[in-house]
Amino acid sequence: MAYTKSQDPSSRPAGLDVAVTVPDSIANVERVQSVRTPIRIEYTYTPGKALSTYLRGMKEKKILAERCPQTGQVFVPPRGVSPVAGIPTEGPVELPDTGYVESFNITRVPIASRPELEPPYCSAWILLDGASVGFMGLVINIEPESVKLGTRVRAVWKPDDELEMSATNVLGWEPTGEPDVDIPDIETIGQKGELE
């Protein structure tokens, strides 16, 4: 069936073809084209027991994880609960500041909100030694093109007098120079927790 103009879904509604008139009293007032309504709400954030322990550890250059009492999996950063078993985790479990690159990506365009990140840079999914899940970090002190799946890395910490209760204490992860970890099957990446 052919559309007539009024039935054509891509045609403008008839109401929009009517000329808009305004009262004389505001006839010469500049038309409002858009409004900006900025929203800012401030919160006093409390991260919970497990993350508080983790952040306090950061100030001591310690990485404090937690363990699932049912599956034995070690989660970092800890959220206080095992997302596999749905029960509280136990801790703290101190992990070394070494691990390897499980997956990575090279970014070649700048991000307006992160001017300190100069492209190209490498962000990676880093699996710490002893952890069951990885987390995001920057791989530094290496050409991004040289990063490989399995590259061994170590944390680069801020100077001791600048340490805070913050994950930003780790500036990035640099290669240790050890032999790469063998990842025989890329299908297993990110599934260490499930394999255990």
Next chain:
Amino acid sequence: MRDSGLRDIAIVSFAQRQEAAIRDESEVEFMVPLMAQAKADVGLTQQDMGFTCSGSSDFLAGQAFSFVATIDGTGPVPPISESHVEQDGAWALYEAWVKLQCGDIDTAFVYSYGRSSPGSLRDVLATQMDPYYVAPLWPDAFAIEGIAARILLESGKVSERQLAEIASRSRENAASNPNAVRRTPKSVDEILAEAYLADPLRPSDIPASADGGCAMVLAAGDRARELCDRPVWIRGIDHRIDAHTLGVRDLTTAMSARIAAEKAGVGNDKIDFAELHAPFTTSEAVLIEALGLGDDVVINPSGGALAAHTMMAAGHIRFGEAFERIARGDGDRAVVHATAGPVLQQNMVAVLEGD
């Protein structure tokens, strides 16, 4: 509802926690024990649940997708069938009820939570207003309710003394509720002597803010009877929405609540008690009229949302309070109400019954 072709669906377990402020634990840390308790009470695990639905708000948490962290607490491995509403948990319960009505599952897990203490709730609630003309003015949530209260008083439908009576009764009922926050008794005259906080509302007219949450298991038909001694059946449930713009509504009534009550079948039989999600004394006065509740109905035996107002869970907790009361034999038929939005904009009404 048995003649309507709908399935019989019941609440079979409930757990809650409300405190003036929960500062040490994260949302998932304080929800995990509640989730575990609601499931353990009926001998079920997460893998026994046909569906899981939750209610919470990123605007309270101050974090995008904050609810994702809380799903961890359910133990969602292997993957579960799950949904979330940016609404009070009563609406999560409604989604689970609809899912159960579809007939392919017999159990559902519903939880909700909110922590208002990290931010200023009066400001956070301004963000739910019309984003062009009202929200940019950052109207204080209590002031909005104060304007509506002034209209209500001037209509002659209720007096300040009657509002103080509601506040006094809430405090009295809450005294025996360990989950209530405002539990100190106060006489009507003492309340009338309070200075206005948002004229004409006094501190006792305004909800006691709480952090916390609740968890609940729903089950259909014979499965519900297997799981607990006295399932509490949801005999009718309906929710309606009034206009968003306050200026086009009659704020002395709640048309959406009235329609929801009719659809839920509130007037079909005698009501023993009502758990109304009435954050303000004015909300309670408006709701009693809109729902057509008579003098013989006990209103908010738990103390209601005035005594403990956990944003995103307060409506859901009304279902839980009514469930516990009926399950232990303190009443057979109850009206439950949940609200959302400014000045009772959105309303859900349900009728709960024991066998």
